[in-house]
Amino acid sequence: MRVLMTQRELLQAGGSEMVAVEVARTLSERGHDVVVFCPKVGDMARMLLPAGARVAQELRDVPWTPELIHGQHHLPAMAAVARFPGARAIYHCHGTMPWVERPPFHPRILKYVMMCEWMVVRAQAELDLPPERVTCVPNFVNTTRFSEVRQPPETVRRALLFGxxxxxxxxxxxxxxxCAALGIELEWIGRAYQNVQPRPxxxxxxxxxxxxIGKSALEAMATGCAVIPVIPGQAGQLITDASFDHWAHSNFGPRYFMAATQIGTLWLKQQLEAYNPADVAAVTARVRRERxxxxxxxxxxxxxRDAAAAPAPALSADTSFAPYLERLAKEVDALWLEREAVPALRKRVDELEAKLFVRAPRKRLPRLRSLLLRARYAWQRLARRGDIL
Structure with a gap:
């Protein structure tokens, strides 16, 4: 089958980026002809080449008319749907927020694929999608890549905050x-902590x-690590063989209304009381078998196959709207990210002002003044750009 996948960027490792790369590579290795349309590419795009999958930064470079569009991310997916009016499509949804992930609506999008059952229920309620058009393909791990499995120790000594x-x-x-109170050394890796490392x-x-949480949690479990999901404002519980299905339902992440547990020493001590090396090994085996x-x-x-066999709605073959959507797919994300950065930078400017005029020792004034001026200039530049949105 000729499959066109869409992806908003392939710059550095992330959840949807790895889904695009790993699925495209596997499809190509199975004999499908695969092109990934991605407006912004970097080193990750080269990971597709050894398997024979290709990358197109513009839809006009796709060498054939796809039989199926595997859409990821709102604007690239809709640009592809507009460019190829005879192609059926599915939309692979990795979240309903922010707007770049939000599922688009179109008669030729025949199936919406969610990465956990919690999202299936939410999509049906929030987006009013018919149940027969929503399905789940659970998050997964490339067990060939994650080939080494560690032996869980009797006592937890080293911990990682990951992704x-x-x-x-x-x-x-x-x-x-x-962690320190319980004799555990904590480290952190991930884009959110300005510490990206490419080989988990x-x-x-x-x-x-x-x-x-999510794919990070699955990769850790597949490697033989014990996992506790945490998100801002909510602390989860140690994932055990008995609780695996419960956490899998929500893609291994705490959700609102599940609990009000907060991070703290007592919470962590209670989780570690449930730690059992044999149970960690059982969870690892389950992930490597089922995910x-x-x-x-x-x-x-x-x-x-089901989408390709379904009768396609009769629609106009006009493709004139496609270049407009394709241009948006290239440009709007950058404008949106700049606009999102303005409040955070404004807060940083205020913090620097407070240090400069209230708490800073005299010998630090020149350095802080320089930082303040640079931050204020950057904030003003972003604010001006944000005004055009």
Missing amino acids: GPALPDAEFDRLNGA EIFLQDYDLVFG TLEGAVDRLEAIY
């Missing part, structure tokens, strides 16, 4: 303090316990 959204400073300090299949081997890349692609191929 996910950044914890607020107060919660980060509480987690660090809780290697560095996860060094940790007994991982605080993570494989190969199994996920099997399910996606079945969805492709």
Whole structure:
């Protein structure tokens, strides 16, 4: 089958980026002809080439008319749907927020694929999608890449805060303090902590316990680490063989209304009381059996076949709207990210002003004044750009 995947960027490792790369590679290795349309590419795009999958930064460079569009991210997916009016499509949804992830509506999007059952229920209620058009392909791990499995130790000594959204400073300090109080060394890796490392299949081997959610949690479990999900404002429980299905329902992340537990020493002590090396090994075996890349692609191929066999709605063959959407896919994300950065930078400017005029020792004034002027200039420049949105 000729499959066109869409992806907003392939710049550095992330959840949807790795889904695009790993699924495209596997489809290509199985004999499908695969092109990934991605307006912004970087080193990650080269990961597709050894398997024969290709990358197109513009839709006019796609060498054929796709039989199926595997859409990821709102604008690139809709640009592809507009450019190829005869192609059926599915939309692979990794979240309903922010807007770049939000599922678009179109008659030729025949199936919406969610990454956990919690999202299936939410999409049906929030987006008013018919149940027959929504399905789930659970998050997965490339067990060929994560080939080494560590032996869980009897006692937890090293922990890692891995991926996910950044914890607020107060919660980060509480987690660090809780680990220290229990004799655990805590480290952190991820984009949110300005510490991206590209080889989790290697560095996860060094940790007994991982605080993570989603794909990060799955990768840690597949490696033989114990996992506790945490997000800003909510602390989860140690994932055990008995609680695995409960956490899998929500993609291994705490959700609102599940609990009000907060990060702290007592909470962490209670979780570690449930730690059992044999149970960690059982969870690892389950992940490596039930959550494989190969199994996920099997399910996606079945969805492709059903979509390809479905009668396509009769629509106009006019493609004139496609270049407009394609241009938006290239430019609007950058404008949106700049606008999002303005409040954070404004807060930083205020903090620097407070240090400069209230608390700063005299010898630090020149340095702080320089930082303040640079920050104020950057904030004003972003604010001016944001005015055009």
